[in-house]
Amino acid sequence: MSEQEPRIAEMHAAEPGDRRADFPALNQQINGHSLVYLDSAASSQAPTAVIDAVASYQQNDHANVHRGVHTLSHRATEAYEGARDLVKSFVNAGTRSEIVFTRGTTEAINLVAQSFCRPVLKSGDRIVITHLEHHSNIVPWQQVCEQTGAELLVASIDEKGQINIAELIGMLDERVRILAIAHVSNALGSILPVRELVEKAHSLDIPVLIDGAQAVPHMPVDVQDLDCDFYAFSGHKMFGPTGIGVLYGKEARLESMPPWQGGGDMILEVSFDGTTYNELPYKFEAGTPNISGAIGLGAAVHYLQGIGMDVIARHEQEILDYMTSELNKVDGMRLIGTADEKASVQSFLLDDIHPHDLGTILDHQGVAIRTGHHCAMPVMNRFGIPGTARASLALYNNRDDIDRLVESLNAARKIFS
Amino acid sequence: MAAAAPSQEELRDLYRELILDHARNPRNFGKLAEPYHLAEGINPLCGDKLKVYLQLEEDGQIADASFEGSGCAISIASASLLTEAVIGMTKDEAIGFFSAVINSLTGTEAVKNFDLGKLAALQGVREFPARVKCATLAWHALNAAIHDDQQTATTE
Numbered sequence: 001m002s003e004q005e006p007r008i009a010e011m012h013a014a015e016p017g018d019r020r021a022d023f024p025a026l027n028q029q030i031n032g033h034s035l036v037y038l039d040s041a042a043s044s045q046a047p048t049a050v051i052d053a054v055a056s057y058q059q060n061d062h063a064n065v066h067r068g069v070h071t072l073s074h075r076a077t078e079a080y081e082g083a084r085d086l087v088k089s090f091v092n093a094g095t096r097s098e099i100v101f102t103r104g105t106t107e108a109i110n111l112v113a114q115s116f117c118r119p120v121l122k123s124g125d126r127i128v129i130t131h132l133e134h135h136s137n138i139v140p141w142q143q144v145c146e147q148t149g150a151e152l153l154v155a156s157i158d159e160k161g162q163i164n165i166a167e168l169i170g171m172l173d174e175r176v177r178i179l180a181i182a183h184v185s186n187a188l189g190s191i192l193p194v195r196e197l198v199e200k201a202h203s204l205d206i207p208v209l210i211d212g213a214q215a216v217p218h219m220p221v222d223v224q225d226l227d228c229d230f231y232a233f234s235g236h237k238m239f240g241p242t243g244i245g246v247l248y249g250k251e252a253r254l255e256s257m258p259p260w261q262g263g264g265d266m267i268l269e270v271s272f273d274g275t276t277y278n279e280l281p282y283k284f285e286a287g288t289p290n291i292s293g294a295i296g297l298g299a300a301v302h303y304l305q306g307i308g309m310d311v312i313a314r315h316e317q318e319i320l321d322y323m324t325s326e327l328n329k330v331d332g333m334r335l336i337g338t339a340d341e342k343a344s345v346q347s348f349l350l351d352d353i354h355p356h357d358l359g360t361i362l363d364h365q366g367v368a369i370r371t372g373h374h375c376a377m378p379v380m381n382r383f384g385i386p387g388t389a390r391a392s393l394a395l396y397n398n399r400d401d402i403d404r405l406v407e408s409l410n411a412a413r414k415i416f417s
Numbered sequence: 418m419a420a421a422a423p424s425q426e427e428l429r430d431l432y433r434e435l436i437l438d439h440a441r442n443p444r445n446f447g448k449l450a451e452p453y454h455l456a457e458g459i460n461p462l463c464g465d466k467l468k469v470y471l472q473l474e475e476d477g478q479i480a481d482a483s484f485e486g487s488g489c490a491i492s493i494a495s496a497s498l499l500t501e502a503v504i505g506m507t508k509d510e511a512i513g514f515f516s517a518v519i520n521s522l523t524g525t526e527a528v529k530n531f532d533l534g535k536l537a538a539l540q541g542v543r544e545f546p547a548r549v550k551c552a553t554l555a556w557h558a559l560n561a562a563i564h565d566d567q568q569t570a571t572t573e
Contacts, residue, residue, distance in 0.1 A: 356465075356548070356551065360428075360431070360548055364428045371463075373464050386463075386464055387463065
């Protein structure tokens with residue numbers, strides 16, 4: 001950590017919000033206005049470092065991994081496994097074998113549902129989630145419950161979008177086979193007290209999966225400190241490519257799980273009498289993996305580590321606070337998601353303007369926001385609304401972006417007045 | 418490069434006064450008395466849901482039409498204009514009108530030789546590809562209601 005200190009000081013001089021120049025996609029005109037990108041919770045833009053790493057692999061090093069003895073295959077393998085090491089250090093996993101590459105958070109959660117839970121679940125067992133989960137941390141559990149007769153319990157949220165902690169803890173007992181919770185809500189921005197919940201669950205021997213898709217781009221994450229059993233996240237929300245993600249799993253948990261998909265790379269020996277599976281993490285990486293995606297993700301991790309996640313967290317918190325206070329000044333504003341502990345996301349409604357109309361008018365002024373249910377329909381139902389407009393931040397956003405957002409919202413009010 | 422960006426004029430064209438008026442004060446909003454023909458339209462992308470109700474005479478004339486549901490200004494205005502337009506039409510006329518409207522919103526060129534009446538106001542949506550489905554939602558539900566298609570109509 002001491003090695004990072006000078007870097008932090010250096011970065012404080014050049015705030016991450018001034019790092020727009022690192023992200024070529026941000027440097028363009030949309031409908032005659034310079035782009036203000038406030039949809040990073042859906043997908044973040046990639047820095048040149050990531051784009052170049054992917055391009056360089058495609059141009060110079062492409063070959064299959066773990067296969068050939070030739071030079072390109074060796075280079076591809078080195079780069080792919082190097083990315084795994086970078087990811088391991090990024091979330092501070094204990095060993096590299098605990099980092100399984102997946103297509104994304106969704107596939108990582110499905111892997112746990114099908115490989116860790118399904119073989120042992122039976123009628124009478126329970127799975128506990130919360131009301132603010134993304135569909136990807138709801139549907140895999142619904143499916144495995146249907147397959148096994150287990151029951152899905154959902155802990156409620158309050159008016160501010162915070163988990164009712166006592167209720168959730170009350171649901172934890174010897175019948176619960178896994179607790180699956182978001183680290184940060186994608187629709188509301190609420191930060192969950194995951195460390196406290198892991199501790200509580202572990203006191204009852206309940207394993208915990210954390211959906212970290214909305215946390216890893218915005219704050220330091222240390223899976224050993226959290227002590228969670230599984231932690232899932234996606235590359236494309238942390239400035240990497242799409243189609244690559246990570247399942248961190250404690251080694252003992254992963255060892256206990258059967259392979260989920262069969263194919264090449266996940267085997268040691270195949271005959272028609274039987275097959276010996278490969279060791280971790282390869283037994284969960286059947287088939288040729290997303291090599292360029294992993295390399296891009298590794299480059300994204302390297303880029304983030306160069307800035308420092310604590311620097312990014314501080315910067316985003318400042319911009320989020322500014323956004324919240326500026327949005328509150330807009331007449332007719334209703335903020336959805338006002339948890340005490342929040343990160344990077346603000347959902348809102350403006351007068352009775354439908355979010356989609358707002359999205360179109362804002363886009364017209366070069367401001368990109370997400371509108372709709374954000375793949376969290378139960379959250380929308382909870383607040384009795386069909387959807388929201390959502391502005392979400394990343395390290396490259398600054399106060400000017402917020403001013404442009406507010407300006408465009410006031411313009412929208414004029415059209416609908 | 419993407420297609421030419423819509424201009425401020427085109428935005429005003431999308432949210433023109435007639436559209437905003439129907440969005441704020443939708444006509445024929447609510448359920449009809451039974452018996453009626455009903456179809457539901459859903460736009461899976463945004464979750465907008467509309468129900469279109471029709472009362473049909475024995476000769477196939479649409480005696481009354483209404484809708485209910487929630488959606489953006491474009492989908493509500495489109496549904497409101499739809500109900501106004503189809504009351505008094507025969508089923509066949511309404512099916513022809515449905516085709517003309519869909520064509521006017523999704524076709525490669527503006528519809529000629531067909532009087533769309535007030536529905537011409539919806540054509541501003543052509544410049545906003547992401548919003549075309551909002552405008553067509555009620556029309557797919559209308560088509561399903563006429564054909565007594567029990568399945569939920571979708572814009573997909």
